[in-house]
Amino acid sequence: MTINRIPSSYRIPLFCAVTLLFWMSMYTSVPIMAPYVEFLGGNHQLAGWIVGMYGISQMLLRIPVGIMSDRFHKRKLFITFGLFFTAIGGLGLWITHDFTWILILRALAGAAAATWVDFTVLFTSYYKHEESTKAIGTISFFNSLGQVLGILSAGWAADSLGWEAAFILGALLGVLGFIGSFFLIEKIEPDAPKITMRAIGNVAADRTLLFVSLLAILSQVLIFATVFGFTPVYATALGADKFSLSLLSLFANVPVALASLFGGRKWAAKYGEKRMVVWGFVLMGIFTFTIPFTHHLWVLMITQAFAGFGRGLSFTLLMGMSIKHMPAEKRATAMGFFQAIYGLGMFVGPVLMGVIGDWFSLNQGFIVLGILGVLSALLSQWFVRSTPKIPAVQSSGSTASL
Numbered sequence: 162m163t164i165n166r167i168p169s170s171y172r173i174p175l176f177c178a179v180t181l182l183f184w185m186s187m188y189t190s191v192p193i194m195a196p197y198v199e200f201l202g203g204n205h206q207l208a209g210w211i212v213g214m215y216g217i218s219q220m221l222l223r224i225p226v227g228i229m230s231d232r233f234h235k236r237k238l239f240i241t242f243g244l245f246f247t248a249i250g251g252l253g254l255w256i257t258h259d260f261t262w263i264l265i266l267r268a269l270a271g272a273a274a275a276t277w278v279d280f281t282v283l284f285t286s287y288y289k290h291e292e293s294t295k296a297i298g299t300i301s302f303f304n305s306l307g308q309v310l311g312i313l314s315a316g317w318a319a320d321s322l323g324w325e326a327a328f329i330l331g332a333l334l335g336v337l338g339f340i341g342s343f344f345l346i347e348k349i350e351p352d353a354p355k356i357t358m359r360a361i362g363n364v365a366a367d368r369t370l371l372f373v374s375l376l377a378i379l380s381q382v383l384i385f386a387t388v389f390g391f392t393p394v395y396a397t398a399l400g401a402d403k404f405s406l407s408l409l410s411l412f413a414n415v416p417v418a419l420a421s422l423f424g425g426r427k428w429a430a431k432y433g434e435k436r437m438v439v440w441g442f443v444l445m446g447i448f449t450f451t452i453p454f455t456h457h458l459w460v461l462m463i464t465q466a467f468a469g470f471g472r473g474l475s476f477t478l479l480m481g482m483s484i485k486h487m488p489a490e491k492r493a494t495a496m497g498f499f500q501a502i503y504g505l506g507m508f509v510g511p512v513l514m515g516v517i518g519d520w521f522s523l524n525q526g527f528i529v530l531g532i533l534g535v536l537s538a539l540l541s542q543w544f545v546r547s548t549p550k551i552p553a554v555q556s557s558g559s560t561a562s563l
Contacts, residue, residue, distance in 0.1 A: 227497020381506025446534020
């Protein structure tokens, strides 16, 4: 099928809906997994391994997924498998209480998350080459919105109907997304070459990709040490109940979605991508640093809203910059490298915070992370190019209408 014959009236809305279902399904289990393991009788260390398995499998699989996607040009197939795995993961968690199987199922969830490479690359293929940041901003909005809705719906289901209800909900959402994925439009460039080992080496050595991936690691360190790590612990010390923790999650994640949408689609073009990345890290750093000095829950929520806004600005633009300068046949490989490398931050953040918390205190950990955020802003100012060079695109069929 040629590009000109592809119906374009529904491809973007459908893709956004499938993306929303994918992340809703995924995040019905992510935020409650640690307390669920402890509810079943597991200790903190076991809970840590089970939660961490989600990130480990992502790190191991994202580069191979990106390479195979560029090799065979089958983005849609990987997306369909990703949604299938999320549905199976939710169903399996509902059925089993065995820790070994739960560990395997969390690895399967990480394998599903690894297909995010193909979500981002296929969606950006609907846009002009130079509009990659705009495309990433749009898809990141539905990524963040899906996470927020997944977290809130899982919290409601677990509180009202029990732990297993959240997993059943995740399985149902995964099935809906799986069905929707069959109707996605596969965008294939005419005569697109298959990526070679030499091209893979060139991608891995690309300086722009390496710089933005390093910054993305620092971003993930801040995120997984705070929002998905120890900020809820600090909130509990301030007297937060389950509903308040859900509100904290809402305050932390909704601004991410808004910043992803407006930062990637409008502000980056108006003020420059580099400036937005720098200010994103500044916001994350300052409002992480201030956590130990907040003594009221509502103030903590406000700080996390500002930090979340910074997170949405910086990370969305870094993701777009990782592939913006890449030709089409290398984009999934580049995105695979980017996402695998930043996965390191998912481990370093919680581990670093845990070590500092054990040796000193959580308050000092937040201060260290806040300083790290500001230092990341300085690194962005020094290393991020203001106007990255974009290769010319010969294909005329890559424009998408919203």
